[in-house]
Amino acid sequence: DAKTTQPNSMESNEEEPVHLPCNHSTISGTDYIHWYRQLPSQGPEYVIHGLTSNVNNRMASLAIAEDRKSSTLILHRATLRDAAVYYCIEKTGGTSYGKLTFGQGTILTVHP
């Protein structure tokens, strides 16, 4: 299975930007990068996904390196509600229908 590497934990202060890195050095040309987060006592929640170019939505931005071997999830102004485990996932093609391969993720702590 495709594997990504993320820091175990990161900390931020409320209302400051947060940059969550992810390495996916074995990514193939057709694999998408997906980000999900899991708040305490809840199921994972979709954040954003992209293929080659940077992507923005109401929750976050995704910056993908030109060689696609790494990406960064950007939360522009962290809130206490953003404290969660963030998962970076390589969504592979072929027969991986409906399958998301979760790693250990990054535990984000947001300080008031």
Add this chain to the structure above:
Amino acid sequence: KAGVTQTPRYLIKTRGQQVTLSCSPISGHRSVSWYQQTPGQGLQFLFEYFSETQRNKGNFPGRFSGRQFSNSRSEMNVSTLELGDSALYLCASSLEGVMNTEAFFGQGTRLTVV
């Protein structure tokens, strides 16, 4: 629109029993995937169903099975429960279950085997 609904939210079963968990996907979604989450192993993929057919399966023993109905609702069954099956079971629905679609997760069913 309504999200993914999983029932029941909590279950306590005895070793050796069997259990059935239910998942109602978002209306219009045809792909339903199931995951097991434990503190030691994290989130692990069980299987995925699309239009009543299992398209993908993870590395779990045959005691874990599932099915999908014509209305896209899905059930998973675990037979001969073991203590190690205690976990949070999550289901996720998506339109097609392929690379460029997002998945929506339910809140999960917390299964405790005693």
